[in-house]
Amino acid sequence: MIRTIAKPYLLFLGDADSGYGAKTAEGLAHWRPDDCVGQTKLPGCEVDLGIPELSIEEAAERGAKTLVLGVAARGGILPPSWVTSVVCALRAGLDVASGLHDRLSSFPDIVAAAQECDRTLHDVRHPPQKLPLATGEPRSGRRVLMIGTDCAVGKKFTALAIHREMVARGIDASFRPTGQTGVLIAGEGIALDAVPGDFISGVAEALSPAAPDTHWDVVEGQATVLHPTFAAVTTGLVHGTQPEALVLCHQAGRRTVRGLDHRPLPSIQESIDAHLACARVTSPHVRAAAISIDTHLLSESDAYGALHIANQKTGLPATDPVRFGAGVLVDALLAE
């Protein structure tokens, strides 16, 4: 049921004109450079990921298995010039994965080429048809889930940083993505935000399955249980994950909920308490382990101040994994 995307990737940048539109491709090149044989562009593209520039044919020769549409198209749609590139990749023997809202499978030319060449299309934003219901049964293995005070506060980054630090320390660990960029980075998973409500917890259970008791699943978070728009997804994710530990993510300086200027942001402690209450439904002994603060809007001395205050108010270790690494977070997870 969980999607698996063949690696390595060729990153398709289309005619993207700025870094923001290429966020997914940049995330892949940053976190999984060894999984990216190169980038390929159309005329007018202004993005450069600093990896080899290849034609689709060259990439196929170097072993690329999947063309990844890792940029947002202008207007959000899949333009005809991109369709040509997708068909060309299928003919060269690559699968194609897309994080766009428009489905690859809604373009007859693409579907015909995929069938003809026996290739797989991955519409990463769209869940597969067959989804499981959650049971709530306890399962083995260790799991930490990223939670937050808001959307876009560094949950994916923090999970990836914790995973990388665990692997560096020789710990058996898996990064478990729950959003489309994370799915492309990991090469497997389901983007949880498009899953029908009844199945969210069940998909979350399947995303971090039973594992040996020495194994850590580091699970990417989504939104927050106090978010008036997206809490349904968070609740299903928290229940299905059955985490033993939570890491709270926050962006220093944010005062209101992103995109909802009328709503004050809940405090770090309120956010921790609400997620702990939610998590106890399926994981009675869950604990808050540490705090990850995105301090990029602050000077280094102000950043130390923000981390100190968060630690004083909550009693939990706090760091900014971008600035100072994820060691503090992993130490907190391994401490009993």
Place this chain on the structure above:
Amino acid sequence: MIRTIAKPYLLFLGDADSGYGAKTAEGLAHWRPDDCVGQTKLPGCEVDLGIPELSIEEAAERGAKTLVLGVAARGGILPPSWVTSVVCALRAGLDVASGLHDRLSSFPDIVAAAQECDRTLHDVRHPPQKLPLATGEPRSGRRVLMIGTDCAVGKKFTALAIHREMVARGIDASFRPTGQTGVLIAGEGIALDAVPGDFISGVAEALSPAAPDTHWDVVEGQATVLHPTFAAVTTGLVHGTQPEALVLCHQAGRRTVRGLDHRPLPSIQESIDAHLACARVTSPHVRAAAISIDTHLLSESDAYGALHIANQKTGLPATDPVRFGAGVLVDALLAE
């Protein structure tokens, strides 16, 4: 965005062989007899709703606007003999609404007939393509939401009974369905369980829109926020509804979560507390108003006992609306 189904209905019973499979049709005939011009059957059908038995042509002459597939087909699929009836209804000028998992729109013969006759197909279990995101902005009007200790504890029945009692008292009130049977009863709405996670709160906001401050929306509940499988849907519904009052529904005698025998049922008080905490995210002054207990497994004297105990433990008025009517519940909602 909210679906509207044209009334009155002709209820299609297919070849259903028992009452349980005809639950939706029975609900419609019970709650909205004036909206049902009659029933129509295939050979072998053993169900009788006690309403006029009509051919599709007779029903069309009597003004039926929509054929409702109100029974579960054997094996869960839409059998070929039913397709013939659906096409016949479309040709007779009726729309067709279905609560089956199989989509009407996946049968080429049905789609062709609907296009040819300019009729509408309603796949009630499947949400429309365009869905809104919740804003969490406060809105006018009065809203009560059914919550519960579990699934299948009488939330739909209680909401319909409260609505009927309010209308009988001359109160301006709307029943707001959130499940497929409720949508068919009301003739409008969206079944919330199939909505992708990101949009659950937004659809819930749209289902009970801003209204005059004398108007009550009586909102059907779904599952519970403490349910390990379905809490995502409940959370989105609670946040989007912004209820001023909650009515807790429970089935006397139930000890474990339905379908999950390893999980003890949370108490009435635990359930109330968890839903109040969830509801405060968008409705800070929400209150628990009353308790509705399904006592059909108990004798009448034991039923009184169960209601008395619930009242003593929580301080809230408690009744069984099937046995004793919904007056106590409406009194509690109107008391300040």
